[in-house]
Amino acid sequence: MLKKHSLLVVFFLTLYANHSVAAVTEAEAAQLGRTLMPLGGELAGNAAGTIPAWQGGLTTAPAGYEVGQHHVDPFANDKRLFTITKANLNQYKDNLSAGQIALFNSYPDTYQIPVYPSRRTASAPQWVYDNAQYNALNARLDNNGSSFSNAKGAIPFPVTDSAVEMLWNHIARYRGVYGIRNASEAVVQRNGSYSLVAAQQQIVFKFYQNQGQTNQDNNLLFYYLSFVKSPARLAGGAVLVHETLDQTKNMRQAWAYNAGQRRVRRAPNLSYDAPIAASEGIRTADSTDMYNGSPDRYDWTVIGKKEIYIPYNNYKITHPSVSYQELLQAGHINPEFTRNELHRVWVIEGTLRDGSRHVYAKRRFYLDEDSWNIVIADEYDSRGELWKVSMAYLKNYYEVPTTWTALDVFHDLQGRRYHVQNLDNEEDATIDFSLAVPDDSYFKPAALRRRGVR
Template sequence: MQKRKILLSGLIAFSLLSAGANAKVSSQEAQKLKGELTPFGGIKAGNEDNTIPEWTGGITKAPDGYKKSGQHHIDPFADDKILFTITAQNVETYKDKLTPGQLALFKTYPTTYKMPVYQSRRTQSAPKWVEDNIFKNATTGELVRGGAGIKNAYGGVPFPILSGDENEKGLQAIWNHNTRWRGVFVTRRSSEVNVQRNGDFTPVTSQQELFFNYYNPEGNEKKLKNILFYYLSFTKSPARLAGGAVLIHETMDQVKEPRQAWGYNSGQRRVRRAPNLAYDSPIAASDNLRTADDTDLYNGAPDRYDWTYKGLREVYIPYNSYKMSQGDVKYKTLLGVSHINPDLTRWELHRVHVVEANLKKGERHIYKKRVFYLDEDSWNATMVDQYDNRGELWRVSMAFLKNFYELPGVWTALDVFYDLQARRYHVQGLDSEERETRVFENKIPNTRYFKPSSLRRRGR
């Protein structure tokens, strides 16, 4: 046992210590990704208490009965039993493994909010070519322009082994989130809702198409032309919004070249630039419960904040969230009055990278401070605590993760944005009532497919 403790302490220290001024690590250090660390940079070993298991490769194939991408996922852990449930009555017992945002939800909704905790299962995986790219990036990836962009990385997270000072590590971690593996080309039809204090909601349904240019298997860094991904969204319902469309060209360095965005209004039949779709611009469909850079829990340029890496921590996070996205789950069952139905959630103990972002002096944003909790294995931001300009905890965002085994890889089933002050919440990614969920393809569309000139035709 003592030998095991020494080994674990050494691995944790390795993952936290500086390894070079520009984020690149030595070839010798990169070899850790083929030994003590997972191919993504997580600690392969479990924890001392055996409550977090060793990573043994994750889910790499679909279970029997899963036939094609787009089918609602079969829960591979449907037979798992609840180990215990955290409630407002026993929350003090577990508070060392909870975030301020989680504790605030128990305080705000003491009679209804709860967290059923299950066996922890480390299911992150990725194709071999993505793992190979990550290994290459470890010795080449760099921050540029003070962290506003990255270079010398492609087709995998650029910084699997964090290095440099705490500011550089914080920026590297958030860039890992922004560039994490989510497939090549994705089509999905899903809904978002704003749940009012009385529980009422009206779904806004859209079809989205994403081409992750950064993961083009036929591309390379030189061919990126500063484009991380292309995104198209077409509103299908309700009738008053149907026909509208949004197009985004997401740039990697948004200080050098801002995000390019266009909107199509079906009533006016006009395509217009949307130059302000960034930072804390409110998203109309969210009833102002989500900002532009809240989407995906965080996206876009990091230049308005000072970023600080706070280390690894063991936290109960939403993971392997298959139950809530089954094809027989109705939205009215999932969406409670104050929060999503706790009985459809699954919480597991995992290690997370904690990153704190504080608004720079002279910059403007509705969030003065944000604290991110990034899954050690997949680099998904799984929870965010967001503070207003008085320094009070205001909003809590959560990504309910699961392995999309047709990729394979861990991504979010749906995202939830709680406003503690308004006592309302917003949900993105609802698809359990849809005939199909996300469809993943390895096709590489012509970039003309994502030109503004196609918006009017395709939106209509």
């Protein structure tokens, strides 16, 4: 009898593991729009009054903004409240991540965090909010958390206490439907020297096409296409990515075009901890966008919710009045052009599973509660030492509207170098979300050569 009972337990556990995890109750979902904002953040401010209540976010472009051009800073007249430095670090360290503290210790004379009034500008279109309400009652994790189903185009799990669901909220968050951008990336060396790689990037978020009603049977999250404009030795090269939702079912598909050889080839290893050449190994494939791809190599837990000073409403950091030479300094970007605010964040942690391989043994992520962007990523090596610290300098793209990164910065604490993505200060224009979405054939491998040819 005991043996039979054990077999039944194993059977039901296996059955549960291979099927969907149920969504929240109707009573829990009903808190959206009452005590919770439509995407799940708390509506109320904090008790101290240093974090305000959410009142709809930023949805209107300020005077003078033109679509596709650099953003006008709606808070240019805000006065700095104070600046966190190495000298006063102990006063504020309870509201900082381990990575931020490590940057103060690594660069005590130059690293600073200028703090401004907190503005809860996160926003999205109403149809995204409506879809999030649907998802709260219907979306489910599948395959031990390796994917999700029954979701429309929105945050799949707006009401959650699950770390892996929070991670999926980041991966599948709303960032418009189609955008095209000219931008550069750079690795800044110990001495402050750098070289730029400029590219044009295009992305279609298939999960949000047709207001999130697209059939998900194709297992696609987005198409991504990038081709290099400079330097001359790399110009014409291109990369195409088909990002899948369930990567245990269908792995990410990627192709590269070499302009010199005029050949398109599959790029089979563009996932997990594969090093990204343009970052000189500072950034791994899955640390792009702070985290992407399948969460299946880690066990994820919720550490809790905290009030942290995080990069927010960073319009000055990519303004055309700021040159790359002014912005890119030895050790870190110039703090004078950054804006940080006190916000509530979810803190989750991933520990490498037994039998899995990755250069990061542990990852701790800080997710903005209002938008589900991972805004800080602290990543640890196999010895348990903090190795990489990455930051997304968020701002509201009010023309969409959505909250997304202005710059992504990846610090290698051991190598004392950093990598920056999305530099567009010296471009004539920035990302444009207003163009018509190309046909799917535009993002097929057969069309890649035409896109990348010099």
